[in-house]
Structures are given as C-alpha cells and as structure tokens.
Amino acid sequence: MDAHFKAESPWYSYHEIFRETGARLVGALPGEVVMMNGLTVNLHLMLVSFYRPTPARHKILIEDSAFPSDAYAVKSQIRYHGLDPAGSLLIARPRTGEALIRTEDIEALLEERGEEIALVMLSGVHYLTGQVFDIERIAAAARRQG
Incomplete structure (x- = not known):
C-alpha cells in the first residue's frame, strides 16, 4: 500500500502527471481532463454501453489474434449477456499464407x-503485425449494415 501514497512517484496521484499533455492532446483545459483506468477497464465500460445484443444481432467482430486482454473483455461481455463466445464472437482472419487482414475481406x-x-x-493498429486498419472504410461498411 505504500506505493499508493508514499513512493517517489505515488500511484494514487500518478494520473496528474499527464494532465497537461492530455489536455493539449484533446484540445481541452487541464482541469477538464483526467487520465484514468486501464485499457481493459475502459473496454468494459465501452462494451457495457454499446454492446446491446438481440437474438438476431449478437455477434461481436474482432480481428484475429486481438490483444489478449481485448479478446478477454469481449468474451466476458458476451458471457455477461448470457451468450457463448463460440457462437457470438466473429473473427476476421487473414487469408491463408498472408499475415495481414485485407480491408476488403472485413x-x-x-x-x-x-x-x-x-x-x-478492431484495434487501430494490430499489436502483433503492426497492421494499420482502415477504420474509416471499415466503419462505413459497418454503418451500411445498420
């Protein structure tokens, strides 16, 4: 517990170090931003807000070999809704013999x-391959599906 308050760089107030930089990054005032949570927590918060499965529409599309904690968050949210990842997780994969997932295949x-x-x-940049996904094009294709 000493690391929370008594360390050279205490964990409890660590987020304050990034306030100025974060504010510049998003075009806000330092008092308007806070750095908090970890990626997996934030994914859970987003998924609990945006994943609204129905009997017909219950699948979540992710990329092959997604970052392990990303895949964990998705699977746990599927289970939270009483569904099975085996039937509700859809994975975009590269073609046989290729390392990258083609946008046209997604x-x-x-x-x-x-x-x-x-x-x-989908992640913006795949952590294993470095592939940059064309999020604008993929989002447009997703929006066409409703």
Missing part, C-alpha cells in the same frame, strides 16, 4: 454477416 464479412453483428471492435 468489408465482405460485414456484408455477408452484417445482420448478425451487433458490434465491431
């Missing part, structure tokens, strides 16, 4: 399975 997956997909969650 678009095709959305076109083919869009009526089953409740949420699309």
Whole structure:
C-alpha cells in the first residue's frame, strides 16, 4: 500500500502527471481532463454501453489474434449477456499464407454477416503485425449494415 501514497512517484496521484499533455492532446483545459483506468477497464465500460445484443444481432467482430486482454473483455461481455463466445464472437482472419487482414475481406464479412453483428471492435493498429486498419472504410461498411 505504500506505493499508493508514499513512493517517489505515488500511484494514487500518478494520473496528474499527464494532465497537461492530455489536455493539449484533446484540445481541452487541464482541469477538464483526467487520465484514468486501464485499457481493459475502459473496454468494459465501452462494451457495457454499446454492446446491446438481440437474438438476431449478437455477434461481436474482432480481428484475429486481438490483444489478449481485448479478446478477454469481449468474451466476458458476451458471457455477461448470457451468450457463448463460440457462437457470438466473429473473427476476421487473414487469408491463408498472408499475415495481414485485407480491408476488403472485413468489408465482405460485414456484408455477408452484417445482420448478425451487433458490434465491431478492431484495434487501430494490430499489436502483433503492426497492421494499420482502415477504420474509416471499415466503419462505413459497418454503418451500411445498420
């Protein structure tokens, strides 16, 4: 517990170190921003707000080999809603012999399975391959599915 309050850089107030930089980053005043939580907590908060499965639309689309804690958050939210990840998790994969997932393959997956997909969650940059996803194009394809 000493690390929370008595360390050279105490954990409790650590977020304050980033306030000025964070404010500049988002175009706000320092008193208007706070750095908090970890990525997995924030994913859970977003998923609990945006993942609204129905009997017809219950699948979440993620990329193959998503960051392990991202996949964990998605699977746990699927379970939270009483569903099984085996039937409610849809994974966009690269073609055989390729390392990257083609944008057109994600678009095709959305076109083919869009009526089953409740949420699309892709990282901006894949942590293993460094692939930068064309989020604008993928989001447009997802929006076309409703």
